[in-house]
Amino acid sequence: xxxxxxxxxxxxxxxxxxxxxxxxxxxxxxxxxxxxxxxxxxxxxxxxxxxxxxxxxxxxxxxxxxxxxxxxxxxxxxxxxxxxxxxxxxxxxxxxxxxxxxxxxxxxxxxx
Amino acid sequence: xxxxxxxxxxxxxxxxxxxxxxxxxxxxxxxxxxxxxxxxxxxxxxxxxxxxxxxxxxxxxxxxxxxxxxxxxxxxxxxxxxxxxxxxxxxxxxxxxxxxxxxxxxxxxxxx
Numbered sequence: 001x002x003x004x005x006x007x008x009x010x011x012x013x014x015x016x017x018x019x020x021x022x023x024x025x026x027x028x029x030x031x032x033x034x035x036x037x038x039x040x041x042x043x044x045x046x047x048x049x050x051x052x053x054x055x056x057x058x059x060x061x062x063x064x065x066x067x068x069x070x071x072x073x074x075x076x077x078x079x080x081x082x083x084x085x086x087x088x089x090x091x092x093x094x095x096x097x098x099x100x101x102x103x104x105x106x107x108x109x110x111x112x
Numbered sequence: 113x114x115x116x117x118x119x120x121x122x123x124x125x126x127x128x129x130x131x132x133x134x135x136x137x138x139x140x141x142x143x144x145x146x147x148x149x150x151x152x153x154x155x156x157x158x159x160x161x162x163x164x165x166x167x168x169x170x171x172x173x174x175x176x177x178x179x180x181x182x183x184x185x186x187x188x189x190x191x192x193x194x195x196x197x198x199x200x201x202x203x204x205x206x207x208x209x210x211x212x213x214x215x216x217x218x219x220x221x222x223x224x
Contacts, residue, residue, distance in 0.1 A: 032210050043116075043202050043215030044155075051210065089155065093210075099145065099170065100213065104154035 002027040004103040006090060012109045013080055021075040021106045023090030030092035033066055033073050034100065038087045047088075048075075080110045115139075118203050118216035125223050131190040133219050135203030143206060144186035145213065146170075146178065148199040155202065161186055193223045 007022035023033070031052050036044035050057045050066040050073065057064045063076040077084050087107045091100040119134035137144065145160040147170075157170030159178040167178050175197060179187045186205075190197055200220050204213040 034212065036213075041218070041220075043204070043218050044213075045215070046212035049210060049212065091155075091213075099143075099157055099160050099168075101157070101171075102147075102155035104152065 002101075004028070004090065004092065004101060006088075006103040006106045008106055009104070010107045010109065012111060015080060015082060015110055015112050017080055019077040019080050019084070019108055019110070021088050021090075021108065023073040023075070023092075023103050025071050025092060025103075028071075028092055028094065028101075029068075030094070032093040033064075034091045034093075035062075035064055035073075035075050036089040036091060036102075038089060038105065044089055077108075082110045082112050085109050116203055116205050116214050116216040118201075118219050120219050121217060123219060123221045125190075125193050125221065127194060127223055129190075129193045129223075131193050131221070131223075133188040133190075133201055133203075133221070135186045135188070135205075135216055136184050137186075137205035137214070138184065139205060139214065140183065141205040141214075142183070144180065145204040146176075146186065146188045147202045147204065148172070149202055149218075150199050158188065193221075195223050197221065198223045 004025045034049045035047045038044040048064045050064045061078045065074045087105040089105045090103040116137045146158045147155045161167045161180040177189045202218045203216040
């Protein structure tokens with residue numbers, strides 16, 4: 001069956017460290033994968049998109065990798081800050097389809 | 113500033129009532145989506161629409177219907193609300209293929 005998993009429900013790290021979040025999928029062949037941030041009581045906000053032919057994408061302190069052989073994406077936040085505390089969702093496109101399927105999310109807490 | 117606006121932040125309805133959730137976007141997007149979000153289950157797609165008067169079932173359409181009479185407006189209808197439809201409902205637009213999705217602020221629906 002098709003499945004998307006994110007490494008853990010919650011992740012605590014110390015301020016200044018690099019946070020690494022994992023998204024694994026099975027029985028999908030996504031052309032694109034996206035990462036979103038969601039704060040409590042709010043809708044998700046888009047962060048980054050990476051295509052199947054791209055290995056890595058960066059935006060300021062954020063970095064995303066995409067390994068279609070391992071069926072895995074890694075999301076890194078360097079020099080993490082308490083303001084980075086939120087739930088992070090990965091979403092993958094169903095082939096070249098118009099809709100996305102979301103992972104369950106990882107709740108990141110950056111401790112001062 | 114681009115916007116997806118959902119008509120209500122909080123709603124309380126009685127079992128058996130017909131419930132309308134409204135969503136309006138101002139970005140001239142062709143694609144619009146309705147998701148529900150529940151703890152531990154993540155975001156699940158109920159319905160999406162890729163054009164006016166067009167709709168496609170998502171992963172959990174049972175008990176729901178949708179209406180898209182105008183490009184900017186996408187309505188979710190609970191024909192006869194039940195307690196298991198208590199959830200956070202999120203509307204989104206865009207998100208086709210390699211473009212990001214813009215989410216509304218969400219409607220927390222409680223069915224009693």
